[in-house]
């Protein structure tokens with residue numbers, strides 16, 4: 517049995533998490549998996565009611581779970597950063613989830629805005645460092661609110677933190693290369709003829725301290741993976757090439773800040789925020805990993821019942837992968853692929869008029885549940 521701590525959170529979070537859990541129930545039953553779900557009341561409502569964001573006692577309850585499943589946090593009634601830093605980043609850092617894994621994969625039947633590109637062109641995984649960089653919250657103000665004000669926000673990069681991220685990326689490229697050879701991936705994956713490659717995305721031409729460290733670590737780590745091609749792009753050029761030549765990417769390794777930015781671009785390549793899934797991984801398994809859509813609480817559509825639940829469902833599939841239930845994860849992804857590749861219901865972000873429930877139910881139907 518595995519315990520799933522559920523943080524539905526704010527805005528569309530609860531609307532999409534419901535469908536991820538329903539789909540999980542169906543595949544769990546089929547594969548003889550038993551999940552105990554523990555809901556956690558965290559997010560804007562709790563903060564506005566009690567002033568609490570994430571008390572240490574709740575952190576300790578969350579730590580007892582095998583995995584965490586999160587919808588989204590953030591609310592226009594709460595000042596920026598209170599929930600994002602106090603809840604989401606506290607979990608990512610506190611549980612040493614040092615990898616943020618964000619696959620960018622275009623499913624057949626989904627339109628990408630990139631002209632002339634299809635599923636065999638858009639299949640990469642971003643390995644975003646998740647515990648360092650500008651996100652550590654190092655900095656402060658002096659003379660705040662005066663004309664002499666100084667604000668400092670420091671990017672922290674440790675050799676050990678960078679290296680473990682890069683090793684994760686090279687191992688992933690190796691796994692993907694092997695899967696391609698043995699045909700464990702789709703026909704499109706095989707047709708792409710890609711061999712394993714890791715692209716470091718950084719800004720070595722300007723950040724000559726922090727990204728010099730990244731580049732030296734990258735060069736050294738790459739020597740342990742002679743069959744994987746090391747590749748480098750400056751982040752600005754990467755943004756251009758993700759649009760003009762997405763097929764050139766296999767695994768991208770990058771910093772926390774750049775990874776945040778390029779994965780919203782990646783989400784668009786694969787059909788939008790409604791489809792992009794992610795996992796915050798603690799690869800050492802010393803604390804729970806956490807799975808969540810890349811998107812936020814989407815206040816502009818919250819409460820309307822039209823959020824796309826697929827990003828949340830695909831994040832649940834990544835959670836199953838982490839729980840070593842690969843067959844169940846594949847079932848979920850196959851059901852999503854079937855819905856997306858049919859004339860089935862689509863939420864407005866994919867140009868349709870369907871509701872969140874319509875799409876969630878279509879995935880359940882495709883699962884045969």
Ligand code: NAD
Nearest residue numbers: 588589590591789790810811812813814816817823824865
């Ligand atoms: P957002 O991702 O919430 O929304 C960006 C756009 O994508 C919006 O137009 C929204 O309607 C659309 N969108 C998002 N999810 C969708 C879905 N499932 N289906 C269809 N359309 C969807 O980003 P934002 O507006 O910049 O941020 C809103 C709030 O969410 C902020 O408070 C922000 O801090 C927070 N946030 C939280 C997370 C998280 O919890 N992981 C991630 C990003 C942003």
Ligand code: IPM
Nearest residue numbers: 590600601604605776810812
């Ligand atoms: C994401 C979000 C978060 C991030 C915010 C809400 C802290 O944008 O998960 O991509 O910047 O990592």
Ligand code: MN
Nearest residue numbers: 776777780810
């Ligand atoms: Mn983001």
